[in-house]
Amino acid sequence: MFDDIHAEADPTVWDAADPLAGFRARFSLDNAGVIYLDGNSLGRPPRSVQAAMRDIIDGQWPHSLIKGWDHWIDLPARAGDRLAGAALGARPGEVLVSDSTSVNLYKLAAAALAAAPPGRRVIVTDDDNFPTDRYVLQGVAEQYGGELRTVETDIDTGVDPQAVAEAVGGDTALVSLSHVAYRSGALADMTEITDVAHDAGALVLWDLCHSVGSVDVALRDCDVDLAVGCTYKHVNAGPGAPAFLYVREDLHDRLRQPIWGWFSQADQFDMDAGYRPQTGVGRFAVGTPGVVGVAGVLAATELIAEAGMPAIREKSMRLGEYAARLVAARLTPLGFTLASPADPLRRGGHLTVRHPQAWQISQAMREAGVIPDYRTPERIRLGFAPLYNGYTEVRDAIDRMAEIVSTEAHVAYPADPGRVT
């Protein structure tokens, strides 16, 4: 696979033939000269997303005033439906854009625990799951008289389905893991782990923050029960853009989330009745949605739909594999090691390298016009955004890393202050 990719290839040839090359011009590139490899933290702004947000702020709000709600009220469901089809492999009516990832994780994990029989109180996760996932699940476990059971995971190669299989059992209510590991970019086996959870009689809740918009997610094909994710990374919907949640349709009636806000009410404007949740995915909504943010998510999703997830995933893997081969050829002789799975099929949208002076190197990279991000311990993440990153950028970034370390340009920077940026 990817036999044509090697360290000595000419990346300009690939860029010239890239079917997604035209998408770069769809982004706002105030600093086009910068090689931005941190789209896995915050994507660059698509012009259409900026325009959609401006249309709410400068058009719909002042013009329509309160009547704007006639078309805003179902925006979270419309954006969810679009995301379901374009990026999640889910059906209309199964996805809702709402709240933050952490709030959505809480809602769905709590719903799963509340619906589980009394003998099932265990939530299984892994010790390398993203902090907010571990904290939220710990809180849900405590609140529902349960226990958070943590599988040990190799931080470079990701969660092992066999270890999950050994952790689940008749006491397990929920298995909750990240689809792509935030540190290593390791892609979990969604099919196998979902089956493991189901075989044990548990539900599964996937965090798609680092996979949505980068990996071709197939929630329905994998028979996933529940999922959440953010939209400010590979979906490019802007800083703190609203998150989404997915609940497989046949579970809607069985699950009830704990935050009984009026947007989850069967007839929201029949204001006199007691609480009676909607029958659809809307029962997992809570309060008034942030209209500007949701409009941004919808526009960002349209861009992904236009490019198509198969093409995005294909280029993402090629960019990552090119980077991996350049790392092997040029950076490992300089003291770097790969801190991601070696198999491109087992990686998401970023590649991670390790070096004892990773913090200082990441600072020197910024100075040299390459923006990665740093993660403890001693790791640099290189995120690839197929809609705006090219192959030549990958080569140039690795070249500059090699230059920095071989000339010791990074030693001028102070040591890791412990702060991840």
Added chain:
Amino acid sequence: MFDDIHAEADPTVWDAADPLAGFRARFSLDNAGVIYLDGNSLGRPPRSVQAAMRDIIDGQWPHSLIKGWDHWIDLPARAGDRLAGAALGARPGEVLVSDSTSVNLYKLAAAALAAAPPGRRVIVTDDDNFPTDRYVLQGVAEQYGGELRTVETDIDTGVDPQAVAEAVGGDTALVSLSHVAYRSGALADMTEITDVAHDAGALVLWDLCHSVGSVDVALRDCDVDLAVGCTYKHVNAGPGAPAFLYVREDLHDRLRQPIWGWFSQADQFDMDAGYRPQTGVGRFAVGTPGVVGVAGVLAATELIAEAGMPAIREKSMRLGEYAARLVAARLTPLGFTLASPADPLRRGGHLTVRHPQAWQISQAMREAGVIPDYRTPERIRLGFAPLYNGYTEVRDAIDRMAEIVSTEAHVAYPADPGRVT
């Protein structure tokens, strides 16, 4: 009080002398000819709020990319501090802009229940509280093995402190009410009801959605424990703008909210530790804040600070009282009745009138260029925004209502379809 205000006065004189008159030009007035009396649902856009949001979308996001988080990370606390001082009578470090009102209400109500001794499981609210409050509190009560006790409230005059006093007792963990009633605009006695709750050994949680930015709220002076509110009504921060929460400083250590997201963690970027909440109000945060929305709230708050809440409240009461006297003189002969408290000191920022054909009349009003909103049963709310509404607008609105009903222009509209808009 307000002896100069009567139905036959010339409102243009007041508009000419209005110290806040200049603020109208600070708003985006695409439809300046429309008399917009629904700022209590969705405020008109201040130009500075639109500009602040555009600055994130078109400036900071594309320009700073991931480094934007260096100044975005504390935006919820900065906006909270500003709101605390300008509109809430609270201290820095007690208010946070985050999530939706419903999510914040859930967090604080659940925190109160979790911290209460086992013998205190009752939440007291009133039967006319806003639906999301009743639903959320019902859910919290159920989740914490408690009970929601509901005080009967007259829907036109608001919650009676004596009725609250009779409902609370040694079994009560929390009293949660709305400061201004969404239907009638009745202003609850925050001082007296807070004392009633405290005398019973309970905490109090005020919903400020319909008062913040309109009524001069004094959380500290009233010794309020907890509060939440939205920012899209009288704060004018835009459709679905993020909400806020307040927790009195001495309670921070005693309370822990149930959604243990990473933004509430003591050292958010020390990603290896177990959950350990911050010591300050940040422990009530959850996930990644919506940067565009929070920036809008900060700008909207600056405008309120510039005008000053005492001046806003003074004009709000004068506008409302002028409307009340016009209603008495011109609308009661046509079958309207006042559905708000008669005393201007006991009203918030809107006035409500009742008429058997209220739905049809509200439709005819829109056609006549006056935007009110309708609430069941048979009520029209008239909201006054001191920063952009003038006295002449009030007179013209009431005149058009009188014209509509006296000419029976409203009977052409179909009867109430049961949908509140």
